[in-house]
Amino acid sequence: MKSLFCSQGHNNPEENRFCRLCGEKLLPVPVVVPGGGMTSQTVGLRYRVLRELGQGGFGRTYLAEDTNRFHELCVLKEFAPQVQGTEALQKAEELFGREAGILYKLQHPQIPRFRELFQADWQGKGRLFLVQDYVDGETYQALLRSRQAQKHYFNEPEVTQLLCQLLPVLDYIHHSGVIHRDLSPDNLMLRNADGLPVLIDFGGVKQAAAEVNSQLGRSPAAVPVNVTRLGKIGYAPNEQMDRGEVFPHSDLYALAATVLVLLTGKEPQDLLVGNRRQWQRQVKLSPKLVAVLNRMLDPDPAKRYQSAQAVMEALGGSLPASDEDETQPHNGYRSPAPYPATLAVAPAQVGSFTQSSTVYPPAKRPRRGSGLGAIALLFLAAGTAWFTWWIAHDWQPTKPKPQPAKTANIDNAASAPQFSQAEQNRKQALNQRREELGIDAGFLSTLVNAAFYANYPDRNGKQLSKDAEDAGLRAEWDKLANQWLDRLQTISADARSRMGSYTEADVQSRQAAVNQLNLSSRALNDLTDARFFHLFPDQPRKQNLLNQPIGQVWQSIASDRLDAVKTGAALETIKFPEGRFNQQVSGTLKAGEGKAYIAQLTKDQVIQIKLQTNQATRLSIYPPTSKAAALLEDSSKTSWSGKLTESGFYEMVVVSDASGSISYDVSLAAADNISSPDPAQ
Structure with missing residues (x-):
């Protein structure tokens, strides 16, 4: 007889509908029906569960088919953290996301590809699901x-x-x-x-589950x-x-x-x-x-x-x-630095999270794309020039740990007799803050070095000494580092943790994800640029960001903007009420925010779009074909009218250039069989 398992791993007879120990409602075993079909349930409006594959201490594993990808078979790993409330579940998702993001980067033919992590209601409760390729075998x-x-x-x-x-x-x-x-x-x-x-079954996500239950449950x-x-x-x-x-x-x-x-x-x-x-x-x-x-x-x-x-x-x-x-192999023992401990240590306060326990500064990341993979390695190498000196001369660890890679490490800062107690405290506080934000030390050093040398071009390529004469410059460096952390802390924890490792594959993945929502990467880029240039107004707009270290920051913001699009916070569909051919939508935007609208329109229709606001905004209008020229792009104009040359989803992106919150209205009108106004209006 087949057993049923609840999310806690309790074994139940097949006929049970509620767990005999905890009372949780049990998922019925799929029933085969005439014609070879079976009853099933769909998770996340996409994955049709076919059958249960097994269960563990943190949830169950299911065989499913991806209805968005030609019904490909995949594996759903359910994680049921014992937490209460939306905020706790969001924090749990952040922790799972860090581990899943690390595993997502692994691209090897003998490792199942990790597809995504998502949250969905399942049996009346919020659950986290990790999706990976199905392996046909034993x-x-x-x-x-x-x-x-x-x-x-x-x-x-x-x-x-x-x-x-x-x-x-x-x-x-x-x-x-x-x-x-x-x-x-x-x-x-x-x-x-x-x-x-x-x-299969890497331990990092299981460790995240253990930490969630330990720290939030x-x-x-x-x-x-x-x-x-x-x-x-x-x-x-x-x-x-x-x-x-x-x-x-x-x-x-x-x-x-x-x-x-x-x-x-x-x-x-x-x-x-x-x-x-x-x-x-x-x-x-x-x-x-x-x-x-x-x-x-x-x-x-x-x-x-x-x-x-x-x-x-x-x-x-x-x-x-x-x-x-x-x-390289060696004859004598050379103790490597331990990988971060796989412990879910009970915190002093519920809700505090330890840093991801899966990844250490890699000796050489696998390349998934030529351009961005190279720049990720470049900034890790360049970023050590000053920061490595800082560690070697400013912070003498109480327990030195040889590092497995040639990257900066500002952990375990301790006293340095050459510096005042105030400077030691300042550096320790800076390091603690960086760790709490989950930002890689080598990546931060690269960003700060660029700003430091821009302010002090005569010091470019020179290491600061540990002498009192450079105390002011060291203080300036620390000040710049804190300024960077001020801006980076506005980015989500998951996106921050990946800064330094984004590649061209991430660009392509976001493009594919946004296209599934009938939105183009151009629109997503507009939303990203609005946030990026609000945070970094000193950055020139005409530059190839992705080939620079700061492009990693842009990518992290793009990741957050994609999440906002997926949740509907930054994307809305305009539909005409029955019998009408005009519609108006309203919204508010905080400084540096934007919102995209899509509307399905028909070739030869004449449309008029009006943006009404008394604040600084930019408007872009994109046709369905991505290779076609924009009707408006990053324009200060607030209206456009013209005859459409193709059918499909048209995109309107409104972004704010104001310093505070703004309100706006967007009206869209469409008509058939009338003379076309001048498209230049």
């Missing part, structure tokens, strides 16, 4: 169970092939700054299409003092389970434990407790593979292989060489 846990039923297991050639096929995937994610953290036979799938292993008095750690017992090494520290070799440990399970059919704790090499009596392997697995599983992190490349070389193969010294 987990290695299921494959092992099938073999166990036939009294045999995986053999050495099979697990060696698995290692050789999976190590390049781990090498890719580790160079991208991501640790899987939950590798096991359950989270590996053998894909039917090509027989390759696929890495309980009152401060009820939060326990212990921490929630992520990882499966036996698969995760001790430093991960005991201290929440994860490294590339943490995934390698879990991979070796997975191999042992596939070889023996026994769980790691049955093989590695006590005499850690007792597993060798369970299966006969070549001395080389035994040596490789023992080193991967060494309880001392210093003695393990430190990279997937090193394991591959030990097996007799190789991975594409990296040009970063920090990731």
Whole structure:
């Protein structure tokens, strides 16, 4: 009999309609009907749920089809954080969004593509859903169970092939700054299409779920003092389970434990407790593979292989060489900086969030686009020139941590005897503020350096000394940094966290998303420009922003504007009442805001558009074809009339140039079969 699970993972008989333990309404199992169809439910007005695939501690997983993409199969991962209220759910979504945004950037054929994160009502409650590509295949846990039923297991050639096929995937994610953290036979799938292993269920989003439940799901008095750690017992090494520290070799440990399970059919704790090499009596392997697995599983992190490349070389193969010294194999142990701890630590106050625990400053980001990928690397390199000096000379960490990449790091600021206590306090406060806003240190340093050198061109390329004579310049640098943070804090937390990593693929993704709403990227750009140039009025308008570091800020604003369009806050459809051919809409705009309107019109209609306001505004009117010239573009004119040359959705974008809030009216009139006025009016 099939079981039903509530969002808390409680097991219920199939006939139950409410959870026997918590009372939650249960989703019925889809019922097959004559003709091969089935009853189903739709989530987010887009994804038709076909059946439940499984359940976990944070919600359920469903097989669905995307009705907007030719009914492609996809996987919906439901997260049901135990929080109350809209604000708490929004904060939870921000935390999930940071992790999902990191995983969205991973583009590898053996990693399911993450499509989107969205919020929807499901069974009467607000839920968060993560959407990813569906993998047609079986987990290695299921494959092992099938073999166990036939009294045999995986053999050495099979697990060696698995290692050789999976190590390049781990090498890719580790160079991208991501640790899987939950590798096991359950989270590996053998894909039917090509027989390759696929890495699924990254731990970052699960960690976000743990943090949400820990930090928002309980009152401060009820939060326990212990921490929630992520990882499966036996698969995760001790430093991960005991201290929440994860490294590339943490995934390698879990991979070796997975191999042992596939070889023996026994769980790691049955093989590695006590005499850690007792597993060798369970299966006969070549001395080389035994040596490789023992080193991967060494309880001392210093003695393990430190990279997937090193394991591959030990097996007799190789991975594409990296040009970063920090990731090369080495004979002696060189302790890498720990990746941010995978802990959901109980906060002092409900609602405060720890920073994302998935990403560290990557040695080299995978390129998804030629132009913006290069500029992201460029500013990370250039931004270290002054900031790295600041760390080395201004802030001496109390516990120095070698960094896994050549990027700026302003964490753990402590006293520097050369500076006054006031300066030390100022720098520590600046660093704390940057961390709270989730802004990358290297990215911030690049922005501030540009402003600093513009003000002091004679200092361009020179490092400030730690002497008293440069104290004033150091204070000016800190002042500029705070000014940048003042402006950047107006951007959403999710968009801020991605500054420094936006690429051309993000531009294309936004374009595709806005096109689905019958809006062009030109209109979205207008909305973005309005906000950007309000925040940064000193920036010249005639420049290629995307090829400059500040283009990352523009992209983050574009991401926020897209969200506003999706929610309807920045997009409205004008429809004529029945029997009428004119309509008027009204609105208000804050400084730096804009709003887009669309109306479906017909070729040869004569239309008149009027914008009525007594404040500074700009009006753009775009035809349905994106390659066609704008009827008006960033114009101070408040009206346009003319005969339409094509049918489709026309766009009208109103943006404010005023210093405060404004009110406005937009009227649209359309008529057929009358003489056309001069389009130049």
